Amino acid sequence: MKKLMLGLFVAFGISACSLGDDTKYADCGASTLVEFTGFPLLCNYSVKTPPTTAAVTVVGSQTKMDDLFSKHANSCNVSSDPNIDFTKNYLVGVFAGPKPTTGYSIKITSIVEDACQVVVNYYEKAPGANENVSQTPTNPFDVVLIPKTSKPFIFFKREESSNNIIVGSYSNQCTGADCQKFFQINDYNTLKFLNVEAGQYDFSQYKYVPTIKRGEYTLLLKDVPAEILALNGQTKTYGTPNESAQGGVYFELNQNAVITRVYIDNADTADQTAAIKAFKKIIQDKITSLK
Structure with a gap:
């Protein structure tokens, strides 16, 4: 297992990773989960100078935020609040470094703290053997917001799968705040997307909050019907959920970088x-249990 150590004395910038430094980890007793919020940075910011190697960052002030990122008009199709209250929060990020193609990603999965330190767990994904990629260089990263702390940070690289399922209940006539419920189910946690807008199902543009549940993706995958698995990257709609007042349920399977999407009318239609x-x-019962 690789470990990346970052003390607060160097935390407020993009810093090169220090690998395998076990001497900086202290066993400080029982740990508790740290609540965090996924932050769709690219909606309103771009990295001024992408790091030339794997890196981590903890940003604790607007001045440091402005040093690292350029602010621009919202580029997402949904409303996005670009402001961070640095009197209450830190922006924590992991950067994979330059990659030669698309298909790479990096993701923060959980954060815990004990009496001495805050531990950020993350994984990295490389393109799969049969994954379609373009020769466009990329520099993947992930950022989240956590409550402000005075403890130092340790970054742990974990082995996780990027396969996931997204389920949701929706209606194009739904206009209230957070009236649509959407969740991403992974084998390492479950994410609740915040304030999903009707018809806007690119989930990279939404904030989210996690619940740490392990193995949920594998369990739900066993219930997916063969006819949906056979779609293998296609999109199919059952009934007319986008036209009916009762709406429908949404199912998305991201398996080995192949995305299958299904929309099912809440009414039992002939198809x-x-x-x-x-x-x-x-799906409906799963959404109810996750609310």
């Missing part, structure tokens, strides 16, 4: 087989 109706009920 829904018994397996689809049963799976729709599983």
Whole structure:
């Protein structure tokens, strides 16, 4: 397991990773989960100078934020609040460094703290063997907001799968704040997306809050009907959920970088087989349990 150590005395900038430095880790007793919020940085900011190697950052002031990132008009299709209250929060980020193609990513999965330190767990993904990639160089990163702290930070690289399922209940007639419920289910945590707007299902543009639940993706995958698995990257709609007042349920399977999307009318329409109706009920119950 690789460890990246970053003390607060160097935390407020993009700093090169120090690998394998076990001497800086202290066993300080039981740890507790740190609540954090995913922050869609690219909606309103760009990195001024991407790091030339793997790096981490902890940003604790607007001045340092302005040093590292350029602010621009919202480029997402949804409303996005670009402001961070640095009297209450830190922006924590992990940077994978330059990559030769698309298909790479890096993701913060959980954050815990004990009496001595804050531990940030993350994983990195490389393109799969059969994944379609372009020869465009990339510099993947991930950032989250956490409550302000005086403790030093340690970054742990974990082994995790990027495969996930997104489920949601939606209606194009839904206009209230957070009236649509969408969740990403991974094998390392479950994310609740905040204030999802009707018809805007690019989830990289939403803030989110996590719940640490392990193995949920693998469990739900067992319930996916064969006819949905056979779509293998296609999109299919059952009934007319976008036209009906009752709306429908959304299912997205991201498996080995192949994305399959399904929209199912809440009403039992003629094109829904018994397996689809049963799976729709599983999704509806799952959403209810996650609310």
